[in-house]
Amino acid sequence: xxxxxxxxxxxxGKTVLNGISFEVKEGEIFGYLGPNGAGKTTTMRIILGLxxxxxxxxxxxxxxxxxxxxxxxxxxxxxxxxGLYEGLSASENLDYYSQxxxxxxxxxxIKNLLDFVGHSDRKNDKVGTFSKGMKRKLVLVRSMLHNPxxxxxxxxxxxxxxxxxxxxxxxxxxxxxxxxTIFLNSHDLDEVQKVCSKIAILHGGTIKAYDKVENLRNKFxxxxxxxxxxxxxxVLNALDILHSLDYVSDCEEDGLRITVTxxxxxxxxxxxxxxxxxxxxxxxxxxxxxxxxxxxxxVKHSGERHEYE
Amino acid sequence: MSxxxxxxxxxxxxxxxxxxxxxxLVGIFFALWFSVMITIPVVKTxxxxxxxxxxxxxxxxxxxxxxxxxxxxxxxKVFFEEKREGIIETLLCTPLSLRQIWSGKVVGVTxxxxxxxxxxxxxxxIIANIFSAILLLPSPAILFHISxxxxxxxxxxIGLLGFGHFLLGMRENQILNISIFIAIFxxxxxxxNVISGGYAVSWVEVGVLLxxxxxxLALISYLTRFLSKxxxxxxxx
Numbered sequence: 001x002x003x004x005x006x007x008x009x010x011x012x013g014k015t016v017l018n019g020i021s022f023e024v025k026e027g028e029i030f031g032y033l034g035p036n037g038a039g040k041t042t043t044m045r046i047i048l049g050l051x052x053x054x055x056x057x058x059x060x061x062x063x064x065x066x067x068x069x070x071x072x073x074x075x076x077x078x079x080x081x082x083g084l085y086e087g088l089s090a091s092e093n094l095d096y097y098s099q100x101x102x103x104x105x106x107x108x109x110i111k112n113l114l115d116f117v118g119h120s121d122r123k124n125d126k127v128g129t130f131s132k133g134m135k136r137k138l139v140l141v142r143s144m145l146h147n148p149x150x151x152x153x154x155x156x157x158x159x160x161x162x163x164x165x166x167x168x169x170x171x172x173x174x175x176x177x178x179x180x181t182i183f184l185n186s187h188d189l190d191e192v193q194k195v196c197s198k199i200a201i202l203h204g205g206t207i208k209a210y211d212k213v214e215n216l217r218n219k220f221x222x223x224x225x226x227x228x229x230x231x232x233x234x235v236l237n238a239l240d241i242l243h244s245l246d247y248v249s250d251c252e253e254d255g256l257r258i259t260v261t262x263x264x265x266x267x268x269x270x271x272x273x274x275x276x277x278x279x280x281x282x283x284x285x286x287x288x289x290x291x292x293x294x295x296x297x298x299v300k301h302s303g304e305r306h307e308y309e
Numbered sequence: 310m311s312x313x314x315x316x317x318x319x320x321x322x323x324x325x326x327x328x329x330x331x332x333x334l335v336g337i338f339f340a341l342w343f344s345v346m347i348t349i350p351v352v353k354t355x356x357x358x359x360x361x362x363x364x365x366x367x368x369x370x371x372x373x374x375x376x377x378x379x380x381x382x383x384x385x386k387v388f389f390e391e392k393r394e395g396i397i398e399t400l401l402c403t404p405l406s407l408r409q410i411w412s413g414k415v416v417g418v419t420x421x422x423x424x425x426x427x428x429x430x431x432x433x434x435i436i437a438n439i440f441s442a443i444l445l446l447p448s449p450a451i452l453f454h455i456s457x458x459x460x461x462x463x464x465x466x467i468g469l470l471g472f473g474h475f476l477l478g479m480r481e482n483q484i485l486n487i488s489i490f491i492a493i494f495x496x497x498x499x500x501x502n503v504i505s506g507g508y509a510v511s512w513v514e515v516g517v518l519l520x521x522x523x524x525x526l527a528l529i530s531y532l533t534r535f536l537s538k539x540x541x542x543x544x545x546x
Contacts, residue, residue, distance in 0.1 A: 050402070050542045051538070052537075069406050083395065083400070085321075085325060087328050088325065100318075
């Protein structure tokens with residue numbers, strides 16, 4: 001569906017993207033992460049045919065979107081900029097785009113979509129009078145007007161309240177069930193974690209991590225354990241023991257609870273060390289690693305700095 | 310090039326201009342103001358049959374200049390604002406080609422600018438007849454000028470302004486737009502004076518102007534082949 005091969009983009013001699021490659025298959029929800037200025041928007045613009053790569057290529061359905069006007073009918077977009085005509089009403093905005101995409105049953109489709117996002121009562125109001133969240137919802141349904149096979153979402157939940165954010169997530173999952181492919185450009189790691197099947201983390205113009213979310217969690221995050229002690233008197237002793245172990249990178253104490261970050265997977269050894277030293281342990285459990293941990297780990301450890309987005 | 314898509318863009322642009330009341334009022338006000346302020350002194354001071362030539366000469370210039378002024382006024386909204394607000398990026402991702410988008414906008418703005426020019430023609434004719442002792446009607450050459458030269462020239466001006474908006478950054482555009490407007494204004498006076506120094510408007514003058522307008526439109530249309538989406542996207546503020 002989307003193939004990005006050895007993509008490089010330079011602006012006035014500055015390298016923004018440096019030989020990035022990834023692939024998004026049919027029905028996948030692909031999360032594209034990275035700090036501001038990492039090159040996410042540039043990548044998306046190249047895939048959408050708005051920018052030409054300096055070298056390498058970005059193909060959608062095996063072709064360059066920029067040079068194939070008809071192929072863009074199969075692509076839906078929600079960019080960071082809403083791209084709405086504020087002087088036109090909600091239904092006029094949708095009607096214009098549905099004409100550009102050559103949709104036949106426009107009226108019914110627009111009505112259904114406005115119902116879906118709860119804008120029916122404001123359909124004749126100028127978009128300029130809408131709140132940011134309302135505009136975002138309108139842009140979301142505009143991207144789906146022509147039933148595209150691939151959707152590019154750039155920060156879809158930006159400006160939305162929690163209820164609307166949940167609606168966006170559910171919608172993305174629903175679209176994926178319908179075998180539609182989603183390219184999600186987002187800063188919202190929680191959102192990405194909940195919906196994406198595969199992610200790539202971009203930093204300094206190169207991809208630092210690219211895999212399924214679960215695989216990346218295992219690969220990048222350090223093992224974290226939470227140990228609960230029985231006796232308060234054991235806490236200081238336990239901390240001394242843990243700090244003395246060379247495979248422990250960090251310990252944080254909160255009452256009887258100690259959170260231990262390991263440099264490597266040696267969880268069973270920790271318990272033995274504590275018990276052998278007379279520490280009474282009530283519970284020891286491995287904490288789930290979040291995508292945030294992975295992301296921060298990747299970004300923190302790639303020392304390069306971004307130049308442009 | 311699918312005409313349907315071009316007319317879809319043109320219709321939307323026309324609707325957008327008409328709905329922007331402030332801009333429409335400015336356009337209509339200028340049509341009214343210039344028609345009144347220039348026509349009355351000309352018709353009142355010229356005596357005898359010479360008033361016919363002066364009347365035709367007035368329409369020749371005034372209608373064309375008003376059309377070009379409307380082109381300047383409305384192309385700012387249609388091309389400049391769309392780029393400044395980043396809307397153009399979404400439009401460039403639709404199945405339309407860049408030339409279809411440009412053509413649709415040119416057609417839409419031309420229709421509105423031309424309609425206001427026609428309104429100016431009617432106003433000038435009515436006002437001139439109120440203050441004239443003899444019946445004043447546009448000559449056949451002027452009717453040809455109004456029906457063909459004016460819309461072609463206006464379309465060429467809008468095309469050129471739109472091309473500049475797409476091609477250049479915001480600051481360069483503001484400078485260039487004024488320059489284009491002034492250049493067209495003086496070129497028009499220069500052309501007329503080179504061909505004939507008198508007030509009468511001949512078929513030769515109208516014909517020459519039509520050829521200039523057609524060539525200009527063809528040149529700009531050709532130049533749009535060199536526009537790129539990258540150029541537009543990277544000059545969005």
